[in-house]
Amino acid sequence: xxxxxxxxxxxxxxxxxxxxxxxxxxxxxxxxxxxxxxxxxxxxxxxxxxxxxxxxxxxxxxxxxxxxxxxxxxxxxxxxxxxxxxxxxxxxxxxxxxxxxxxxxxxxxxxxx
Amino acid sequence: xxxxxxxxxxxxxxxxxxxxxxxxxxxxxxxxxxxxxxxxxxxxxxxxxxxxxxxxxxxxxxxxxxxxxxxxxxxxxxxxxxxxxxxxxxxxxxxxxxxxxxxxxxxxxxxxxxxxxxxxxxxxxxxxxxxxxxxxxxxxxxxxxxxxxxxxxxxxxxxxxxxxxxxxxxxxxxxxxxxxxxxxxxxxxxxxxxxxxxxxxxxxxxxxxxxxxxxxxxxxxxxxxxxxxxxxxxxxxxxxxxxxxxxxxxxxxxxxxxxxxxxxxxxxxxxxxxxxxxxxxxxxxxxxxxxxxxxxxxxxxxxxxxxxxxxxxxxxxxxxxxxxxxxxxxxxxxxxxxxxxxxxxxxxxxxxxxxxxxxxxxxxxxxxxxxxxxxxxxxxxxxxxxxxxxxxxxxxxxxxxxxxxxxxxxxxxxxxxxxxxxxxxxxxxxxxxxxxxxxxxxxxxxxxxxxxxxxxxxxxxxxxxxxxxxxxxxxxxxxxxxxxxxxxxxxxxxxxxxxxxxxxxxxxxxxxxxxxxxxxxxxxxxxxxxxxxxxxxxxxxxxxxxxxxxxxxxxxxxxxxxxxxxxxxxxxxxxxxxxxxxxxxxxxxxxxxxxxxxxxxxxxxxxxxxxxxxxxxxxxxxxxxxxxxxxxxxxxxxxxxxxxxxxxxxxxxxxxxxxxxxxxxxxxxxxxxxxxxxxxxxxxxxxxxxxxxxxxxxxxxxxxxxxxxxxxxxxxxxxxxxxxxxxxxxxxxxxxxxxxxxxxxxxxxxxxxxxxxxxxxxxxxxxxxxxxxxxxxxxxxxxxxxxxxxxxxxxxxxxxxx
Numbered sequence: 001x002x003x004x005x006x007x008x009x010x011x012x013x014x015x016x017x018x019x020x021x022x023x024x025x026x027x028x029x030x031x032x033x034x035x036x037x038x039x040x041x042x043x044x045x046x047x048x049x050x051x052x053x054x055x056x057x058x059x060x061x062x063x064x065x066x067x068x069x070x071x072x073x074x075x076x077x078x079x080x081x082x083x084x085x086x087x088x089x090x091x092x093x094x095x096x097x098x099x100x101x102x103x104x105x106x107x108x109x110x111x112x113x
Numbered sequence: 114x115x116x117x118x119x120x121x122x123x124x125x126x127x128x129x130x131x132x133x134x135x136x137x138x139x140x141x142x143x144x145x146x147x148x149x150x151x152x153x154x155x156x157x158x159x160x161x162x163x164x165x166x167x168x169x170x171x172x173x174x175x176x177x178x179x180x181x182x183x184x185x186x187x188x189x190x191x192x193x194x195x196x197x198x199x200x201x202x203x204x205x206x207x208x209x210x211x212x213x214x215x216x217x218x219x220x221x222x223x224x225x226x227x228x229x230x231x232x233x234x235x236x237x238x239x240x241x242x243x244x245x246x247x248x249x250x251x252x253x254x255x256x257x258x259x260x261x262x263x264x265x266x267x268x269x270x271x272x273x274x275x276x277x278x279x280x281x282x283x284x285x286x287x288x289x290x291x292x293x294x295x296x297x298x299x300x301x302x303x304x305x306x307x308x309x310x311x312x313x314x315x316x317x318x319x320x321x322x323x324x325x326x327x328x329x330x331x332x333x334x335x336x337x338x339x340x341x342x343x344x345x346x347x348x349x350x351x352x353x354x355x356x357x358x359x360x361x362x363x364x365x366x367x368x369x370x371x372x373x374x375x376x377x378x379x380x381x382x383x384x385x386x387x388x389x390x391x392x393x394x395x396x397x398x399x400x401x402x403x404x405x406x407x408x409x410x411x412x413x414x415x416x417x418x419x420x421x422x423x424x425x426x427x428x429x430x431x432x433x434x435x436x437x438x439x440x441x442x443x444x445x446x447x448x449x450x451x452x453x454x455x456x457x458x459x460x461x462x463x464x465x466x467x468x469x470x471x472x473x474x475x476x477x478x479x480x481x482x483x484x485x486x487x488x489x490x491x492x493x494x495x496x497x498x499x500x501x502x503x504x505x506x507x508x509x510x511x512x513x514x515x516x517x518x519x520x521x522x523x524x525x526x527x528x529x530x531x532x533x534x535x536x537x538x539x540x541x542x543x544x545x546x547x548x549x550x551x552x553x554x555x556x557x558x559x560x561x562x563x564x565x566x567x568x569x570x571x572x573x574x575x576x577x578x579x580x581x582x583x584x585x586x587x588x589x590x591x592x593x594x595x596x597x598x599x600x601x602x603x604x605x606x607x608x609x610x611x612x613x614x615x616x617x618x619x620x621x622x623x624x625x626x627x628x629x630x631x632x633x634x635x636x637x638x639x640x641x642x643x644x645x646x647x648x649x650x651x652x653x654x655x656x657x658x659x660x661x662x663x664x665x666x667x668x669x670x671x672x673x674x675x676x677x678x679x680x681x682x683x684x685x686x687x688x689x690x691x692x693x694x695x696x697x698x699x700x701x702x703x704x705x706x707x708x709x710x711x712x713x714x715x716x717x718x719x720x721x722x723x724x725x726x727x728x729x730x731x732x733x734x735x736x737x738x739x740x741x742x743x744x745x746x747x748x749x750x751x752x753x754x755x756x757x758x759x760x761x762x763x764x765x766x767x768x769x770x771x772x773x774x775x776x777x778x779x780x781x782x783x784x785x786x787x788x789x790x791x792x793x794x795x796x797x798x799x800x801x802x803x804x805x806x807x808x809x810x811x812x813x814x815x816x817x818x819x820x821x822x823x824x825x826x827x828x829x830x831x832x833x834x835x836x837x838x839x840x841x842x843x844x845x846x847x848x849x850x851x852x853x854x855x856x857x858x859x860x861x862x863x864x865x866x867x868x869x870x871x872x873x874x875x876x877x878x879x880x881x882x883x884x885x886x887x888x889x890x891x892x893x894x895x896x897x898x899x900x901x902x903x904x905x906x907x908x909x910x911x912x913x914x915x
Binding site (some may be wrong): 044 | 700705738739746753761762769779782784788794802805807814823826827830831838848853857863864871882
């Protein structure tokens with residue numbers, strides 16, 4: 001299972017990079033959001049998967065899955081959300097001010113294709 | 114801190130006082146106060162002559178930065194004392210001269226402060242035993258020289274000359290520092306005397322050739338040797354007292370000093386000897402040849418200085434030869450004596466000549482030889498002084514230049530008798546170059562006298578010329594008297610100053626007992642060489658108009674100046690091209706650099722460390738998880754392919770919910786909850802913005818870009834997978850989570866481990882994460898509400914930028 005998730009996370013990251021390299025601001029933001037998903041999955045996998053029950057104290061259970069990566073990911077999710085929200089509004093505002101969402105046009109150079 | 118240390122830094126201390134005086138008291142010319150400083154130092158230094166003449170040395174140390182071996186070690190021997198006397202003595206005369214030369218309308222405060230800084234720097238260079246400290250003072254001379262050349266900083270040529278001299282001498286200075294540090298590495302000490310004791314280490318070290326080249330680069334740039342002489346003619350934009358002081362008598366001799374000082378260390382090396390000997394001779398001949406074609410008096414003198422410095426340098430090379438060959442010591446010790454003697458002579462006559470040029474410039478308003486002429490009857494005193502000093506420069510009896518030129522020619526002719534094989538076939542070239550150089554020297558010296566004082570009186574000078582005031586004439590008179598005095602009675606110098614200096618250059622303890630005399634007898638070849646020089650020189654001068662055309666072939670394009678200028682222009686252009694090449698201004702380019710770097714570094718690391726995978730136990734794969742994987746991949750494909758922004762947003766939501774399902778499968782309940790909530794809000798946010806978002810979510814891109822993007826993205830993805838796989842399979846130790854699991858209730862009184870970790874074990878993370886959230890909220894609010902720029906105003910600024 002872990003190998004599958006690692007490969008999936010790698011594909012997510014690769015696709016995110018492809019999106020971030022494009023001209024459209026929206027696609028760049030979507031790219032960052034996808035990259036955070038990939039990273040979160042990768043983090044979780046590093047703590048091993050499905051090795052015990054939910055990390056909530058229970059008298060009958062002796063084997064829990066690793067709680068530490070989960071805490072880290074929880075923090076990361078919130079921060080990634082704050083970032084996505086902020087960049088989205090930033091993109092919106094710049095689109096209104098500059099009348100374009102093409103990052104190459106933002107430099108002042110008309111795109112030539 | 115002793116009196117000697119104080120004497121060295123006295124000028125800098127005085128500079129502060131002088132500035133204050135200048136601020137509050139202007140009735141008396143500032144130069145009178147400044148004059149006291151070099152005079153006091155000169156008189157103080159005179160008291161050392163008897164001790165140094167007896168072969169003693171003075172050594173005083175003062176800790177400055179002992180950890181890096183940088184101490185203010187003052188060391189006075191014959192060589193250092195000679196230079197220090199020249200610096201303070203001529204310094205005093207130059208200050209006296211400048212009182213007459215500079216009017217009170219000039220920025221006198223600046224001028225004397227720069228000059229005093231220079232004086233300290235120069236004294237520090239020559240009275241120093243510590244190479245690192247020497248470098249400090251060396252750069253101080255470069256900086257103060259830069260300030261003095263650009264004294265009239267509203268003139269374009271002054272700034273050009275200052276920048277040029279700065280670039281060239283600083284380049285040399287840095288090279289020299291490199292040489293010094295290598296030297297310190299080899300010998301383990303920064304003290305020159307300490308290095309002398311470990312010459313054997315220097316001889317064995319494979320680094321020595323580098324040291325020699327680096328140190329000589331410093332000396333050659335400072336002393337304006339070929340091919341670095343180009344800064345000196347442009348430094349003539351400085352006020353004339355500065356040219357007389359810095360660019361003829363003292364600073365340009367710093368390189369000579371360095372070579373003389375380090376001769377005992379490096380004389381064993383053939384590289385050292387040949388570079389100095391040949392470099393000096395080429396400089397001498399080339400510069401004296403070029404001096405003739407110049408129209409500006411100061412330019413003639415600048416080239417003449419370069420030429421004379423080359424002469425001294427070549428003599429030092431010859432002196433080093435005596436150590437290299439071992440035999441013929443007596444032959445070549447003459448060369449060292451000649452070098453030291455000519456050093457003194459050059460300082461006297463060149464200083465005087467510059468001052469006289471300044472007088473002509475001051476009184477006639479021009480320095481152009483075309484406009485000057487026939488001033489013999491108008492300026493009789495200046496004429497007499499010019500004749501004395503210029504003939505001394507040409508090397509005619511009975512002046513001191515004759516004596517040192519004779520010694521020079523003698524040494525150069527004697528070189529043929531040196532018995533070493535590599536030289537035998539080409540040895541005639543040395544006396545030949547020396548004689549040719551001397552002929553040109555004779556021609557321009559006569560030209561100088563003739564051009565200014567003889568010929569028809571031209572009446573197109575900007576000012577009506579008349580004799581200079583007495584104040585300006587005192588210094589050149591003193592120097593000219595010295596020229597004559599040293600000419601007739603050279604032995605007042607030989608025992609007291611020249612011999613100790615020559616002995617410290619050769620690092621020998623045996624007294625030389627030099628006895629200089631004017632008449633060497635008829636069978637001396639140097640005498641006949643002088644006769645030949647005078648005859649050929651006179652003929653060349655007489656038929657000057659017939660052969661001056663050869664200078665026309667020396668086109669601007671082939672000069673070193675042109676090379677320097679073009680080099681400056683092209684290095685500027687080149688760096689701009691380079692920067693423009695990779696700083697495209699496009700976000701995509703920079704992202705490509707970053708990701709490519711990541712991929713390449715990762716690949717290199719993998720290649721070097723190898724790839725090791727070991728999977729003992731993996732979790733089983735469930736069918737529902739495979740379904741989620743398929744959903745995520747499908748959504749990804751849709752996002753990549755679609756042009757519709759709505760589809761992209763929905764597919765992004767689909768990925769997020771699939772991930773939250775993964776969290777459910779992997780026993781992470783809190784994560785699943787958060788992810789669900791956050792994904793919902795994110796999607797909602799996108800949809801709120803939906804109306805304002807651009808219609809298309811994708812812009813058409815060129816195929817070439819797409820391919821690059823794909824390759825980069827694939828590389829990053831593969832690298833991430835590889836790193837993940839290796840990191841997962843190479844666990845070095847157990848996780849620390851067991852502590853949290855064991856103590857979650859005992860220590861924190863909670864059952865939900867993730868939550869306890871978030872708010873108790875690692876509460877600080879949560880605190881600042883909350884802060885991030887808050888900042889994002891405030892940021893979003895202000896982005897939406899704040900409107901500082903009106904639309905129209907913004908357009909205006911855009912137009913201005915373009």
